[in-house]
Amino acid sequence: MTDLAAQASELLRLHHTGTTLVLPTVWDAWSARAVVDAGFPALSVGSHPLADSRGQKDNEGMTLDDALDGVRRITAAVDVPVTADLESGYNTPAAELVERALDAGIAGINIEDTVHSESRLRDLTEHADYIAALRAAADQAGVELVINARTDALITKLVTFDDPLTEAVNRSKACETAGARCVYPVGVPTPEALQTLLKELSGPINVTADPVKGAYSGSYAELQAAGVHRITFGPLLQFTLTEKITELLGPWH
Helix, strand or coil: CHHHHHHHHHHHHHCCCCCCEEECEECCHHHHHHHHHCCCCCEEECHHHHHHHCCCCCCCCCCHHHHHHHHHHHHHHCCCCEEEECCCCCCCCHHHHHHHHHHCCCCEEEECCEEHHHCEECCHHHHHHHHHHHHHHHHHHCCCCEEEEEECCCCCCCCCCCCHHHHHHHHHHHHHHHCCCEEEECCCCCHHHHHHHHHHCCCCEEEECECCCEECCECHHHHHHHCCCEEECCCHHHHHHHHHHHHHHHHHC
């Protein structure tokens, strides 16, 4: 646990260096080792590419046991901090989820407000309360677990908001107050929306980008210039490699 605590503290530090932290999103031991060999100091595991690698579905198509089995293989393969997408928590009490995540060697967790198993979006208070319970459990364990609180307010079709951007800001603020160390408003549509989020929120913000095309809210250089704290790729690195494999193998059939 001492080594994991040090990794979590290092992951937290990397969010506050004044430069944009890129956490390439991996799905197995091979992709994790490739990212580390490329020089990255930490990495992320996405539920979507992990599920694809296992022949399962994203959006809670895996069980928590399945997800942690996949992540444990990754944390055992590399010596850098790993943050993992654990969906909405797989209907698991916060203390149990933290205990099992730490046991799997996870230094950070991504927790979203869409509960796919119930086809609903948690309300602001319910999600913030769950984040607070996760924070309390991690603190009790003596680990600075980097909780990345995701909100789908900008993209959800489960609820109609009059002003999705304001809803994303309010949900993210509540999660910051609850103890999230980073917030993740998925689907930031424009550079202007990104600037609003950066202005309104006090802590690090995660943006999803395509490793080739960048994000809707800007290219890598533009995201850096805007002051984005953290970038992950979701399933987009895996998608890009799939296209490359198709290109490489084309002449062979």
